[in-house]
Amino acid sequence: MHLIRQMTYQPAGRAASVETMTFAHLRELNDGGSQRADFHVLAVIDTGPGSVTVDFRLHRLRERAAIWIPPGAVHRWDDIAEVTGHVVLFIPAAPVTDATRELVAFPDLAAYWPIPDADWPYVDTARHHLLLETSAPPSVSSTQLPGILLSALVARLHPPHADIPLAHPVFRSFRSSVEANFRQHHDAGYYARALGYAPRTLSRAVQQATGRTAKAYIVDRIILEAKRLLAHDRLTAARCATTLGFPDASNFSVFFRKATGVPPGAWQAALPPE
Structure with a gap:
């Protein structure tokens, strides 16, 4: 289209x-x-x-x-x-x-x-x-x-x-930081330090706003981007790993499989043809 x-x-x-x-x-x-x-x-x-x-x-x-x-x-x-x-x-x-x-x-x-x-x-x-x-x-x-x-x-x-965003100012800051940095930083501790919040304070705010832990929110955002790259851009696992800040394709594949239950290649192969 x-x-x-x-x-x-x-x-x-x-x-x-x-x-x-x-x-x-x-x-x-x-x-x-x-x-x-x-x-x-x-x-x-x-x-x-x-x-x-x-x-x-x-x-x-x-x-x-x-x-x-x-x-x-x-x-x-x-x-x-x-x-x-x-x-x-x-x-x-x-x-x-x-x-x-x-x-x-x-x-x-x-x-x-x-x-x-x-x-x-x-x-x-x-x-x-x-x-x-x-x-x-x-x-x-x-x-x-x-x-x-x-x-x-x-x-x-x-x-x-x-x-949601106006009711949770801590989450609002976290959300913006994740959107800007999820390709480089995958751990909740980084965002707590960068934003100046105690890890427990940050996790509680994210849980209240989204029903997910801060770690789960970050994982979900990375997986969503990975799926977009696999589906629309048709990147390989190796290219996705590079784009999303993983050290290698194997590390990315383990991360993707743990989150979705299937390897990235199998997930990509199951997509309907364009």
Whole structure:
């Protein structure tokens, strides 16, 4: 699928922040293959059914629902022949409010959720206001409006992960540090020292925010990246080891097998053909 090539972001200007398209247009671009974008893909679904796979998890699409695919996620639109709605493509810097920028920065985004009936009129209005603005001729005075309206849409959608980052400041710092350093540092002790927290304090904060230990959170993040590299980039175990900071392919393979139950080569071989 050539969706990435359709993005024409520039360093400045309205087109550099937000673009929109219908599912009809998405169907024209879709070749059934997987993709990994460096921008966010946020979809508001009017009607279904359909399906999309995000980071190796299949989601069945229904009416009045949302899909959020963050940068770096491997995804594939499996079945969207009957789906109607709109897709919003935006760079991480596009939202303008602190709360929505915090949501966009969150690496563990909820990929799919139904929109409650009580919220639907507000979501629908925010979505159409954004569509109207992105279809208007650009002008100097309107360059910030798409980001403002995108922030309104994100706030009205209120994704399930919305309350996690603001409620756990220790976890928020840990999450950001892991996202920046997981390729080089695999142990929880490094993050505790780097952030100035006692290991127990850090582990307790991560457990409260995610239900996982700090070590498990790091392992899960490394494994997710490994799967993305194996599936989309089709790297070998040796290349994955180098990319993810392991001393050699054997060390990486043991790590991967311990976490998933299968060697990386076998996991890669079991993937469906592109």
